[in-house]
Amino acid sequence: MYYVGVDLGATNIRTVVSDETATILGRAQDETPHGPTGKTVTETVLRVVREACDHVGVRPTDIDGAGIASMGTMDPTARVITVPANVSTEIGSIPLVDPLSETLDTDNVHLRNDTVAGVIGERFYTYPRAENLVYITISSGIGVGIIADGDVISGRDGNAGEMGHMTIDVHGFMECGCGQDGHWEAYCSGNNIPQFVRALHQENPVETALPIDSLEFSAKHLFERSGTDAFADHVIDRLAHFNTVGVANIVHAYDPAAISIGGAVALNNPEHVVEPIKSRLDEAVLVEPPEINLSEQGSQVVLKGALTLAITNGTEIQPPA
Ligand SMILES: [Zn+2]
Incomplete structure (x- = not known):
């Protein structure tokens, strides 16, 4: 076959x-x-x-x-x-x-x-027969796939899981590509991290080695400067905060046993994207926190x-x- x-x-x-x-x-x-x-x-x-x-x-x-x-x-x-x-x-x-x-x-x-x-794919290859599992991609956008009580959640038209457009900042500091304010991916997705960095810097124009005025400026530059640039570390901390808020909302909605995180932003920078969620989640949820892993199946x-x-x-x- x-x-x-x-x-x-x-x-x-x-x-x-x-x-x-x-x-x-x-x-x-x-x-x-x-x-x-x-x-x-x-x-x-x-x-x-x-x-x-x-x-x-x-x-x-x-x-x-x-x-x-x-x-x-x-x-x-x-x-x-x-x-x-x-x-x-x-x-x-x-x-x-x-x-x-x-x-x-x-x-x-x-x-x-x-x-x-x-x-x-995550269930078939990494967590066989898992009943409560979530896959999150943090890539050019942010999206979520959910298995709850053994069933894959598809929604009416197959479009469930658009949680990149979940509001994680009611003050709406950043505008999302969809036109609404305060959505998760407006802060933390690969496409939007550069604008978030620029907006934070405009608010607080401190000295930084980040090439924020360059058209080429990308999330990669931000994570490369971790540990050597105080402003970069500040932004990475804010990203960790908003990612943790997003993941905590998912945990409170579905009570998964495990969450697997993939997508290029997470796969290329697990220590700055996945590890902070792991260490902060306990304090952000009132239920038993799930196991959080970088996707073993990667890209x-x-x-x-x-x-x-x-x-x-x-x-x-x-x-x-
Ligand atoms: Zn949106």
């Missing part, structure tokens, strides 16, 4: 082909085209899937099932996605399930948003979640041992 996993991100399309034991046999990837139409993206996904099949030496029609994890917003029937405005304003919807079903000649094709796929977790959907025929669960 052969299965395909697809991770459609804002930057890259990544695909894998595996056997029924989830052993990855081949991969292919390409950049995600930002238009001109949604169909352009669909065609690129299909081409990258065919390339991965070629690497393994199987025909697309030999594939027994596929899972797709995608950026963007699911439509109510979860067969297409709508691209968020920060990726492209004109691309429209991207058909995914039907064209891939046709290419692979199978109805076993499942689409989920990327953080839902992330928690599915592969969403792709592995997509593959899990294919192998489990969309049931999202670990096969019996």
Whole structure:
């Protein structure tokens, strides 16, 4: 048996082909085209899937099932996605399930948003049969995937887990990309950390080695200056504060046994992003704090979640041992 996993991100399309034991046999990837139409993206996904099949030496029609994890917003029937405005304003919807079903000649094709796929992958590969598990990605944005009482929480349209847009600062110091004030990702996501640093510095223009006026200034520069620049340390402390508030809200909502944190900002800076949450969470929650870990599956977790959907025929669960 052969299965395909697809991770459609804002930057890259990544695909894998595996056997029924989830052993990855081949991969292919390409950049995600930002238009001109949604169909352009669909065609690129299909081409990258065919390339991965070629690497393994199987025909697309030999594939027994596929899972797709995608950026963007699911439509109510979860067969297409709508691209968020920060990726492209004109691309429209991207058909995914039907064209891939046709290419692979199978109805076993499942689409989920990327953080839902992330928690599915985390359970399958890291926490088998976990009943209460949360996956958080702190990347260009912030998103959350939740398994509560054994069930993956998808929401009405498959769009549950948009907790990057949870208000963590009622005073609304920072404006989010979505237009609202005080949202978690307006402070702590990779795309927004530079603006947060600049806003703090404007309030308190102390001496700093951070290249905050450079167009190139990014979260990477901030974390590199940890321990050598007092202002950088101050900002990292504020990020830890807001991340802890976000995680505490999730703990109070779902009472998870474990929280796995991934996404580039966390994966590249675990000591400045994940460790402070670990050490501060006890004081921030009134329930038993969960185990907090950096995702063991790293940047592969969403792709592995997509593959899990294919192998489990969309049931999202670990096969019996
Ligand atoms: Zn927002």
